[in-house]
Amino acid sequence: MSSPNATVAAPAGIAQILTEAPEAAAARLSGRLAAQAAATDQEGNFPTEEFQWLRAAGLLAAPLARSLGGADLMQPAHTLDLLRTLKHIGRGNLAVGRVYEGHANALMLLQLYGQPDQIGRWAADAREGHLFGVWNTEAQDGVQLEPLENGRYRLLGSKTFGSGAGHLTRPLITGKLPDGGWQMFILPTDEQPTGLDTSFWRPLGMRATASFRVDLTNAEIGPEDLLGQPGDYYHQPGFSGGAIRFAAVQLGAAEAVFDETRRFLRALGRTDDPYQRMRLGELAVLIESGNLWLRGAAEHAARPATDAEATVAYANLMRTAIEDICLKVLPLAERCVGARGLLRPEPFERLHRDLTHYLRQPAPDAAVADAGRFVLQHSEPAHSLWNA
Ligand SMILES: Cc1cc2nc3c(=O)[nH]c(=O)nc-3n(C[C@H](O)[C@H](O)[C@H](O)COP(=O)(O)OP(=O)(O)OC[C@H]3O[C@@H](n4cnc5c(N)ncnc54)[C@H](O)[C@@H]3O)c2cc1C
Structure with a gap:
């Protein structure tokens, strides 16, 4: 079923600052996530309440640098803490773990490639409880950025497997520029409309990830929403x-x-x-x-x-x-x-x-x-x- 283009509600809770190691917070939450996993395991569902728990535990801000109010979770020296945090959340509920991994990935990319003012703005969003993710996968009708005369871009096309679609308010998305460059941008979906095709997501498992097809046609972004240079997304390692x-x-x-x-x-x-x-x-x-x-x-x-x-x-x-x-x-x-x-x-x-x-x-x-x-x-x- 397709829903007409609509905006997503802004987050209901502010992300807390962690008072313990992320791994310990995630391990503590794991049993609670597991106890509720069967209740959210339905097509079209999303573990909204579970993400309130993660917000309240400080885990949504944890991937930010300490100077930005986080726990430095994405620093290479903290990789074991990151991996164990992800493991504990996945142990509780794999759907929550998948969406949290996308959130952490987006916060890593924006801290790596953002300009200082962008990093400050998006980090404030993360602390305010906005949920990020990364939508890169697409089919033949992939996303294109069409430059407008006023320096802004009109979006055309869709992403497939957009986990958390209809719930993420700051998805990091990739799309093609007219010269073929692969450009990252962060779409404020609480301001810009997206169309959801929920019929795409009739999966074997991971039902509650809400990994719908997302049509971005008619959304518009400005230069302040673009992240990094074309091609940065695929930088190795x-x-x-x-x-x-x-x-x-x-x-x-x-x-x-x-x-x-x-x-x-x-x-x-x-x-x-x-x-x-x-x-x-x-x-x-x-x-x-x-x-x-x-x-x-x-x-x-x-x-x-x-x-x-x-x-x-x-x-x-x-x-x-x-x-x-x-x-x-x-x-x-x-x-x-x-x-x-x-x-x-x-x-x-x-x-x-x-x-x-x-x-x-x-x-x-x-x-x-x-x-x-x-x-x-x-x-x-x-x-x-x-x-x-
Ligand atoms: C629960 C869930 C949530 C997801 N959420 C997101 C999300 O939020 N954002 C996002 O961007 N993506 C998301 N994805 C998509 C994910 O990142 C992958 O794109 C997807 O899982 C790819 O799986 P695949 O089996 O189709 O891979 P494929 O790479 O297509 O592999 C399938 C098979 O085809 C083979 N193969 C690969 N290429 C070729 C080729 N050229 N010729 C012949 N054979 C080939 C492979 O070796 C493999 O055997 C999600 C996926 C799942 C399952």
Whole structure:
């Protein structure tokens, strides 16, 4: 169903400043998110109340620099805190984790590429509780920026998979300039109209992300809304290196599957069976391996002057490994809980649908092949391949 062009309501709450580490705040919220996840798991829905909790916990401002009222979460030195924060939110509710990851990504990009006055303005918006996101994916009718005589731009075309559409008030969007340049801009959707095609989003899982098709035709932006130079969005290692963030959110869902499987078996008194024990051991290996990848990715990101190609290759390895871990966790857990466990209100069917869908990220084959190309180009022995 399409809705006519309309503006989005401004946020209802002010983002608080964090009084604890983001990871601790996210870990604390995780149980509450999980308890409500089934209630919002409907097509067309959005976890509005959950984002009020994140706002109140200070997590919406956390990706800002400390000087802007945040917790410096996007600084390379804080990558482990960032990844664990994302994991805990994903553990609570994968849909919330996906939208929060987009918010963090947008705040990272605007702090990297914005002019000082823009950064100040958008950071104030984030502190006021505006929800950001990144809408880059599009189909044949992608977004174009048409220059007007008064120095402003008229927008034409649509984005697909616009997570949080109808709820985000500051989506960071990409579009094509007349010369083909790929330009980022931040659209104040509480002032500029967008049209939503909700019929686009009839997904297997991740229903509550509201990832609709968004028609931007008729919206207008000014030079003050443009972010960075054409092409900045695809700068490496930032673009592909960011895969470690969605992988961390995915691992959160795998942890939820592990925790729920163990709870289920303990509740049924099925903990003495040797085969169940073996499967739980295998699951524990997989989950801990994922956590070690988070550490590895964080160590790599924190290195000074890491070369961009190595960072991208390592991120590609990490996302491939986490995808593989998740794809092994799901059938092991299903065998543990059996058909009875896959009935609602048990959470396994939702977790399975959500994780299966969210594991589908762009170009999975190209990502691992690119890591293969990188290692073939280098002759360092395996033990020092990533230490250079
Ligand atoms: C829940 C959810 C929320 C999302 N939210 C957003 C959002 O807010 N903003 C946004 O911008 N995007 C969003 N996306 C879209 C996401 O970023 C990816 O674009 C999308 O998941 C790509 O998945 P895909 O499986 O279609 O990828 P593809 O890259 O199309 O991969 C599918 C398969 O095709 C293969 N393949 C890739 N390229 C080629 C080729 N040229 N020829 C042949 N085979 C090829 C791949 O290797 C893979 O096997 C969202 C996606 C999901 C699932």
